[in-house]
Amino acid sequence: MSGPQCCSNPPTLNPTSGSGHVEKLGGLDSYLTGSSDSKLAIVLVSDVFGYEAPNLRKLADKVAAAGFFVVHFDWLKGHGTDKGFEDVKVVIEALKSKGVSAIGAVGFCWGAKVVVELAKGDFIQAAVLAHPSFVTVDDIKAVKVPISILGAEIDRMSPPEVVKQFEEVLIAKAEIKSHVKIFPKVSHGWTVRYDVSDEAAVKPAEEAHQDMLQWFLNHVK
Numbered sequence: 001m002s003g004p005q006c007c008s009n010p011p012t013l014n015p016t017s018g019s020g021h022v023e024k025l026g027g028l029d030s031y032l033t034g035s036s037d038s039k040l041a042i043v044l045v046s047d048v049f050g051y052e053a054p055n056l057r058k059l060a061d062k063v064a065a066a067g068f069f070v071v072h073f074d075w076l077k078g079h080g081t082d083k084g085f086e087d088v089k090v091v092i093e094a095l096k097s098k099g100v101s102a103i104g105a106v107g108f109c110w111g112a113k114v115v116v117e118l119a120k121g122d123f124i125q126a127a128v129l130a131h132p133s134f135v136t137v138d139d140i141k142a143v144k145v146p147i148s149i150l151g152a153e154i155d156r157m158s159p160p161e162v163v164k165q166f167e168e169v170l171i172a173k174a175e176i177k178s179h180v181k182i183f184p185k186v187s188h189g190w191t192v193r194y195d196v197s198d199e200a201a202v203k204p205a206e207e208a209h210q211d212m213l214q215w216f217l218n219h220v221k
Helices: 054-065 081-097 110-118 137-141 160-172 199-219
Strands: 020-025 028-033 040-045 069-073 102-108 125-132 148-156 177-186
Touching: 020 081, 028 054, 028 081, 028 137, 040 054, 040 081, 040 110, 054 199, 069 081, 069 137, 081 102, 081 110, 102 110, 102 199, 110 125, 110 137, 125 199, 137 160, 148 199, 160 177, 177 199
Parallel strands: 040 069, 040 102, 102 125, 125 148, 148 177
Antiparallel strands: 020 028, 028 069
16 A cells, blocks of 8 residues: 555646646547657656646656657556556557657656566666655566666655665666666655745756656667
């Protein structure tokens, strides 16, 4: 079950936020943004609050502005991470059928468990996990694609000592490019559940967003 940090500081959902639009992709309602002609796509797998969170939509738009077609789909309300993994595979197949040649995926909190499952196979070219929940050392040992892990200093779901274990595993996997960073003085969920009027909260969130975007620019080509 989720811990209290997974549901703390909930966003005010807004189904009309963002510059993209909602339509079905692979049979799932998804927030789509960016050029549909792009051969490069990024899939955002949200935390428990889903795809109507304004900060997540704003982040999707930011990634799209870098040249990616971005898909942010709603999944957790109806089922857990196992079903989320099956759903995202359908979304990825739909993208490939549209001519997309390279795909990255980023997961937030619960969504990170879905993305790490993708990273164990040949579904995506690169992965980013932001304040992951339920991800284990064994999951990280099985990763086969370049992966970036963005952790929080104040996080009961993936505390720094666990993120350090992830880093040790990845360092030992020299054939896999990896990046692990623990952000000081921030809590679980800081990359997406922050007050846009709080400069002290916005700054580390935007730093994480830039790290994520750079990872995709480097590895999704």
